[in-house]
Amino acid sequence: MEQKTKLKFWSIVMLTINSIIGTGIFLSPGGVAKQSGSMAPFIYICAAIFAVILALTFASASKYTKESGAAYAYVRTAFGDDAGLYVGITRFVSASIAWGVMATGVIKTAFQIFGYSSADITFGMQTVGFIILMIVLFIVNVMGTKIFSLVSNLSTIGKCVALVIAILAGIVIAMMTGNHMAEVDALVNADGIKVVPEMTTTNFVTALVAAFYAFTGFESVASGAEDMEEPEKNLPRAIPVAIGIVAAIYFGIILTAMMIDPVAMVTSSSVVVLADVFQNPVIKNIVVIGAFVSMFGINVASSFHTPRLLEAMAHRKQVPSVFAKRNAKDIPVNAFIITTLFAIVIPMAFAYDMKGIMIISTIARFVQFILVPIAVIMFYYGNTKNPTVETAKKNFTTDVVVSVLSLVLTALLLFKFNWAGSFSTTTEAGTSLNYFAIVSMFIGYVIIPILVYFYAKKQK
Template identity: 60%
Template sequence: MAEKQKMKFWSIVLLTINSIIGTGIFLSPGSVAKLSGSLAPWIYLCAAVFASVLAITFASAAKYVTKNGAAYAYSKAAFGENVGLYVGITRFVAASIAWGVMATGVVKTTLSIFGYDSNNTLYITIGFLVLMLILMVINLTGNGILTFVSDISTIGKLLALGITIIAGIVILLQTGHTNLSEINLLKDASGENLIPAMTVTGFVTAVISAFYAFTGFESIGSGASDMENPEKNLPRAIPLAIGIIAAIYFGIVLVSMFIDPKALITSKEVVVLASVFKSKIISNIIVYGALVSMFGINVAASFHTPRIFEAMAKEKQIPAYFDKRTSNGVPMRAFCITALLAIVIPMAFGYNMMGIMIISSISRFIQFIIVPLGVVLFFYGKNREEVLDAKKNFVTDVFFPLLSVVLTVFLLVKFNWVAQFSLKTESGDMVTNWYAISAMVIGYVVLPLVMFMFKKNEK
C-alpha cells in the first residue's frame, strides 16, 4: 500500500492559522472594546504575546513528543497515565463541544444569508447534520483533499480580512478623520460612561476575551503523525502562524475603531465587524469571510479533534475499538464518536453557547499549566515516559514554559470569576449561572471519573 500523503511545512502553517482564525476576530472585538475602550488594539497585542509564549512552549513539547494527542500526549509522557488521562478527556470533551458550537455558528450564519430563520431549531438541526456529513466526506477522502480544503479556506479568510484592512485604510485616507477618541465618551442609557475605568481585573478580563480569538494553536500537535517531520516543522510553524495572526488582528481592530468605534460596541449584528463599514460590498465581504472562516475552522476541528480520542485509544486508556483507521488513514470510528458528541450536546442545550464555551476556555488553561511544566521535565530528563532525543534549548524549554505558568496563574487569579458564573436578569439583578457550573462539574468531574473507572476495570 502506498504511503499516505503527509502535511508539509506551509500546510502546517496554514492549518495552524485555520485552527485559530475562526469566529473570534469577527465576533469578539465589540466585547473587548467595551471592556478596554481605545486600548482594544493593544489588548489584542497583549493577548498575542501570551499566545506566543504558550505557542513556543507547545512547539517545544512537540519536538520531544510526536505522538497524536497534543496536550494529552505531552502530559502523559511527562507525568504518567493518570494526569495524561485527565488532561486528555477534558480536552477532548471541550474540543468536541467547541466544534459543535462552531458548527452551530456556520449553520446559523448560512441560514441568515439565505433568508431563513436562524433561530429555528429544526432548521439548525438539519443544517447541523448536513454540515457534519460534508465534513465526514472531506475526511474520508484522506489527508490530500482535507489539506486542500483547509488551505483554500484559510487563504479565503485571510483575503477577506486583508481586503477589510485595505478598505479601512483607504476610507481613512479619503476622509482624513479618525473617530478613535469617541469611544471613551460613549454613555449608556443612564448617562454613565459605557467604557469602565481600567483596572487590573478589567485588563485581565479584556486580555482573556481577546485571547479567545487566538486559541486553537494548542491542538495542532493532535495530528502530528500525519505531518512531515513534525519534530522540526511544528516548532517553526506554530510561532510563525501566531505572528501572522497577531498582525492581522491588530490591523483589523485598529482600523475598525478608527472608522466607527460606536458601531463596534453597540451593534446587534452577529458578525460585528460588518456593521463598522457603511459600504454594502465591504460588509458582505466580511460576512462571507466570516462564513468561510467558520467553515474552515470546522474542517480543522474535524481533523485534529478525533485524533485526541484516537491517541487515547492507542495508549489503551479508552476502548481499543477507536484505534482503527480507514485505508486512507482516517480515524473514522473516533471521528464518528466525536461528531456525535459535537451534535448531541449543543442540540440538548438548545444550541446555547454560554456554559459550553466556559468549559472549552477553562480546559485550555489546565493545559497551559501542565504542558509547560512537562516541557521543563523533558529538558531535565525527569519525564515518566521515554521521549525523543531532541535538541535542547534552555530559553524555549525552561524559560518560556515557566513564564507560561506564571502568566496563566496570574490571569486565573485576577480573572473575574464571579461575573463569569453569573447571569443578569431582566430586572438587572445578578444570579448564579447554574448551567455553567453544572457544565463544569460534568466536564471536569463526572466524565473523568467514568474514564478512570473504565481504566481500572480494564486492568
Template identity: 50%
Template sequence: MKKKLGFWSIVLLTINSIIGSGIFLSPGSVVTMAGKWAPVVYLMAAVFAAVLAISFAAAAKYVSSGGAAYAYAKAAFGDNVGFYIGITRFIAASIAWGVMATAVIKTVISIFGGDNNSFLLITIGFIVLMLILLVINLFGPKLFELINNISTVGKLLALITTIAAGIVIILKTGVNHFNEINSLTAANGKSLNLSVMVMATIAAFYAFTGFESAASGSADMKSPEKNLPRAIPIAIILIAVIYIGVISVSMMINPQALVKTKEVVALVAIFKNKIVKNIILYGALVSMFGINVAASFSTPRVLESIAQEKQIPAWFNQRTARNFPLRAFVTTFLIAIILPMTFNYNMTNIIVLSSISRFIQFLIVPVSVVLFYYGKNKKQILPNVKKNFITDVIFPLIGLILTIFLLIKFDWVGQFTIKSANGQITPNIYAIAAMIIGYIILPLGLFFFSHSKKMKA
C-alpha cells in the first residue's frame, strides 16, 4: 500500500471503533439496574475494557499480522485453535456490525418521521448503507482515513457538547435530580446486589466494545507493533472520561426520561432544548455511521486474514486494484444482515447476542500474551520485542480473572429465554440457534472443508 494509517489515525480509528451506538442507546438499561451507582458501573466497565485493551495492545507487539485475536491465538496455540478463534471472532464482529447498522438505519428513519420498526424500510436502509460503505472502501485507504477521522472528531464534539450543555443547565437552574434515580429504580423492582451489578457492568461494557477490532487491520497500519500498544490505551482513557461525564450529567438533568424513554437515541430524551436535542441526535447519527465505517474496514479483514493463512478458500483473499478485500466485504455484509433479520431487527436481542459472542476472545488473548512473554512459540512472534512484566503478564491475568468472573455471574438463563406478558418463560430459539450455528456448526463445517482440501493437496 502507498498509504497506511499513522499513529493518530489509529487512535481515532480505535475511538471510532468503540464510540458508536452503545453510549447513545443503552444508558437507560444501565441506570435502571445500577441506580445512582451507574457512573461507578461505567468506570468499572472502563477498567475492564482498559485491562483487556492493554492485553490486546501487548499482543500486537509480538504479532503484527492482521486478524487481531485470530492472529494471536494462532501464534500462541497453533492452527486449530487459531482457526476456531478466527471464525468465531468473525461471526461476533459481523453480529456487532449488524447491531450498529440497524441502529443507524433506525435513527435515520426516525429523523425522517418514518416507522423505524418497519421490516421493509430497515432492510432497504441496510442495503443502501452497505452500498455507501462499499463505495467509501472501494476508493482506498485515503478516503477511508479522511471519513473515519471526520466522523470520529464529529462524534467527540457531539458528546462533549452534551456534557457542556448539561453543566450549563445545572448551573443555570440550580436543580440536581441525581438522587431521584433511586426511587425510579426501586419502582422497577431492581435491588442492587452482586448479580445486578455484574449485569449492569456487562451492559455498560457494551459501550466500550470495539477496541478488539482496532488491530484487525494492522496490515494497513504503519508500524502496528509500535503504534497499537500506545494508541489503544490512549483511546480507552479518553472515552472513559467522556462516557462518565455524559452519564453523570444525564442523571442530574432528567433521570426519569433516561429510564423510561422509547427514543432510539435515549440521550435525546434528556433535554428539552431543540438545538441540544438535534446536536445529540445528529451526533449519534454521525457516531453510528462512523462506527459502521470502522466496522467496514476491520471486519472483512478478519475473514481475509484467515484466508491468507490458507485455512479457508483463497477466494476470500482477493483484493481489488485499489487494495480493497471486496469478496470478504460482501460475505461479511450478508452475515451482518441475516442475523438481525432473523431477530426482526429487535435491538435488545441482537445487542445481547453481540455482547456474549465477544467473550471467548477475551479468554484466549490474555493467555496468549503471557505465553508470548515467556517465549512460547518463538518462531511465531516478532524478534527483539520490548517485554514488560506489568503489561504482558499482570494485566492479562487480571483481564482473564475478570472475564471468568463476569461469565460465571452472567444471567445466562435470563438472556436466552423470553418472558411473556403473563409471566410465561420460553427459550429464545433464535438466540440459541445463532450461538450454536456461529460457535459449533459453522466452525466445524469450515474446519472439515479446509482439512479435506489439505488432504487432497
C-alpha cells in the first residue's frame, strides 16, 4: 500500500500564508482607507496585532489534539459534542461563504486581466468562470496531497513575490514623488462633504474589522490536521511564523500605497484596488497578476480546509457518514463536492456582491474567537468534558494570558462594531435594512445548525 504523503513544517507555513493572503489585502484597502484616511497603515498594524494574538490562541489549542476540524475539534473536546457541532456547522457555512468571496475575486480579477471592467462582467460570465474555477480546484485536489502541496507552495511564492515587488517599487516612487498620505484626509465629494469621516471609536472598529478580514484564514489551517506531519508540534510553530511574515508584507504594501496615491485607494472602482495606486503599467500589471495568483492560491487553500471540516464532523456521525469517505488518493471527494456546491450557490444568491458576503463571513468567525480561547484555558487547567486531549507542554503565558487578552479584544470589537450599518444598504432613496443578508445569517447560523443537531441526535 502506498504510504500517505503528509504536509511537513514549511509546507504548513506556506499553507498558512496561502490561507491568509488572498482577496483581503487586494480588495479591503479601499474600504479601510475610506473609513480611516491616513490612519489606514496604523489600522492594519492594529489588525495584525489582533490577528497575532488570536493566532497564538489557535496555535495553543492545536497542541492539545491531533484531530482535524480546527475550532470544531477544540470546542468539541472542551465543551462536548453539542457545542462542537454548532461551531463545526457554522464554521462550515462561514468557510463556504469565505471561499465564495475568494472565488468571486479570482473570476473578476481574471476578467480584469483581459481588459474587462467591473461593469462589463455579467452574471452569466461570472457564473461560467466560477464553475470552471471549481473544476480546476477539484482536479488539483483529487490528484493527491503531493500535487496539492506543490500547487499551494507555488501560488504562495508567486503572491509574496508580487507583493514584495510592489512594495519595493512603491518605496522608490515615494522617494521620488514625496509622501501624499495627508491628501486623503482633505478629500471632498461633489457636495463638498469630506469623504473620510472623523475618526470615532465606531469608525475605528469598523475599519479594524475590514482590515482584519485580510488576516483571516489562520483559524482554518488545522482543519486538515490528520494530513499534516506531527500537527500537535508543527502547527503551534508554523501559525505564528506565517502570521509574522504576512503582517510584515501587509504593512509594507499599505504604507507605500498610501504614500503614493491614497486618493486612488478611496475612489477606485477596480476589482484590484491596489493596482490603481500605480501609474506605471508594468507595476500595475504585476499587482493585478499577483492578485490573481494570490486569490487562486487562497482558493486552493480553502479547497483543502473546508471539505475536511465536514469530514471531521462525519467521523463523529454529526453529519452523514458519506462525507467521511475518501478516494484512492486519500481525498474526501464527497465532502469536497458538497462544499463546492455551497461555495457556488451562496455567492450566486448574493449576485456576487463581495461586500455583503465578506461582512457575513467575517462576523461569523467571532463565535470561534470567543469559544476557542475559553477552550485553551480549560485545556491548561485540565477541565474538559472529553478525556482525549493530547499530552502537551503547557505555557501559562500563551495558554492563559494570551487567551484572556483574545477574549477581551473580541468582546470590545463586537460591542463597538457598526451592526446596523453592516446589515443595511444605502441608495439615493435612503438607507434600508438588507433583509437578504439578515435572512442568510439566520438560515446559516440558526436553521441549519438546528437541522444538523436533530440529525446528530437521531444518529445517537
